[in-house]
Amino acid sequence: MTRLHDSGACEMTLLVQADFDGELDAAQAAALAAHRADCPICQAATESLGRVRRALREQAPYHRAPDALRARLAAQAAPRRVPSVRAAGWRRAAVAFVAGGAIAASVMLAIVPSNAPGIADQVLAGHLRGLEPGHLEDVVSTDQHTVKPWFDGKLDFAPPVKDLKADGFPLEGGRLDYLGGRRVAAMVYGRAKHVIDLYAWPEAGANTTPVIVERDGYTLIRWRQNGMALWAVSDVEKAQLEDFCQRWRTAS
Amino acid sequence: MGRIDGARDFESLVLPHLDAAYNLARWLVRDPVAAEDVVQEAAVRALTYFASFRGDNARGWFLQIVRNAAYASMKLDRGLRTVPLATGDETEAAAPAPVDPADDPEHTLLKIQAHAGLDRLLAGLPVELRETIVLRELEELAYKDIAQITDVPIGTVMSRLWRARRLLAEAAQREAVP
Known part of the structure; x- marks a missing residue:
């Protein structure tokens, strides 16, 4: 029975392998073929290489990427290439601003050109991913003292986890997400049958007042507080989300 | 807009190699869930560093990132996973x-x-x-x-x-x- 021997058995064995792998040029391959004609060790090695290859390709599974993973990554890349929708969203927000007139006293509506629209699309995409079955929370708990430690070790910052149960927005859990190329915390709050995601990640700068961004029927509110960028996103009524943000900002 | 072009390039250059990425990750970490995490992490890194990618071998570039992410994951899990x-x-x-x-x-x-x-x-x-x-x-x-x-x-x-x-x-x- 032939075996693949240590390379010391014939000094040509690595060349045999290179030939088998199609790595030799024509001249080298011809020289090797001449040697192999007279070398039983190299003949046996070639046969054995072929057996291993056949066995591997027949028996060792090739693991194709799951469809869910592919969809997730495509969604991750996709939000960056929808400029027309984004522009339309800003126009709608501008119209709402002018026509609406009355502005909720607690939340100042401002339209600030910045790099934020790209993030807004990603926040919304993250929220929608979270709504798929089984993706809502990585840690399910109504206790902020359970949710907060869960983030430790998974993030390089400590997200501000607050419970607003007394205000009608119970904390339901938390999960990790990827936005703008970094890991961020997503805190999940409930409001009747609706879900409010609050994203947080460190961002240098002074505190800012909340800004409303609308995307495809969803309301997003962003602000900066104590060195954290915060984005709330939900399909609840805009006034309710404003209420949520107001209460969250002043809660301890 | 640079970022938008970048995203399109990322999709056309990296996503076609997703099977190769997952297969490598799966054989390295030997766990389907961990392998998904590795590929996800690698994609984030790839997206972040995409602007600095200069070359014609996107598959090799991406698989290198996947391999590094898999090694990092195995290091983290050392002694924890059976x-x-x-x-x-x-x-x-x-x-x-x-x-x-x-x-x-x-x-x-x-x-x-x-x-x-x-x-x-x-x-x-x-x-x-x-x-x-x-x-x-x-x-x-x-x-x-x-x-x-x-x-x-x-x-x-x-x-x-x-x-x-x-x-x-x-x-x-x-x-x-x-």
């Missing part, structure tokens, strides 16, 4: 107590797995041999691409391939003659 084949994750020296003190770790490994299928044998190879043979036989990459992805000279790729094949051939033979 893997049925409890050897070879980091080094060959991490073999179990030899059945016969004269045996080298590789032979011990193969004795343990003498009755397992070839996929189990492959999964039980030391990680540096495993990644090399997977990239060659399942991904069908050229030596120079494997050398780039695994960050070693071509000569090392050749000797690792040889050792991996010898181990698999011997193991398969033992299996055939119990």
Whole structure:
């Protein structure tokens, strides 16, 4: 029975392998073929290489990427290439601003050109991913003292986890997400049958007042507080989300 | 807009290699869920560093990131995860107590797995041999691409391939003659 021997058995064995792998040029391959004609060790090695290859390709599974993973990554890349929708969203927000007139006293509506629209699309995409079955929370708990430690070790910052149960927005859990190329915390709050995601990640700068961004029927509110960028996103009524943000900002 | 063009390039250059990425990650970390995490993490890194990618070998570039993410993941999980084949994750020296003190770790490994299928044998190879043979036989990459992805000279790729094949051939033979 032939075996693949240590390379010391014939000094040509690595060349045999290179030939088998199609790595030799024509001249080298011809020289090797001449040697192999007279070398039983190299003949046996070639046969054995072929057996291993056949066995591997027949028996060792090739693991194709799951469809869910592919969809997730495509969604991750996709939000960056929808400029027309984004522009339309800003126009709608501008119209709402002018026509609406009355502005909720607690939340100042401002339209600030910045790099934020790209993030807004990603926040919304993250929220929608979270709504798929089984993706809502990585840690399910109504206790902020359970949710907060869960983030430790998974993030390089400590997200501000607050419970607003007394205000009608119970904390339901938390999960990790990827936005703008970094890991961020997503805190999940409930409001009747609706879900409010609050994203947080460190961002240098002074505190800012909340800004409303609308995307495809969803309301997003962003602000900066104590060195954290915060984005709330939900399909609840805009006034309710404003209420949520107001209460969250002043809660301890 | 640069970022938008960047996203389109990312999609067309990286997403086509998702199967290769997942297959490599899966054979390295040997767990479907962990492999998904590795690819996800690698995609985030790739997206972040995409602007600095200069070259024509997107597959090699992405697989290199996947491999680094997989190694980082295995380092994090060391000692925490129970893997049925409890050897070879980091080094060959991490073999179990030899059945016969004269045996080298590789032979011990193969004795343990003498009755397992070839996929189990492959999964039980030391990680540096495993990644090399997977990239060659399942991904069908050229030596120079494997050398780039695994960050070693071509000569090392050749000797690792040889050792991996010898181990698999011997193991398969033992299996055939119990």
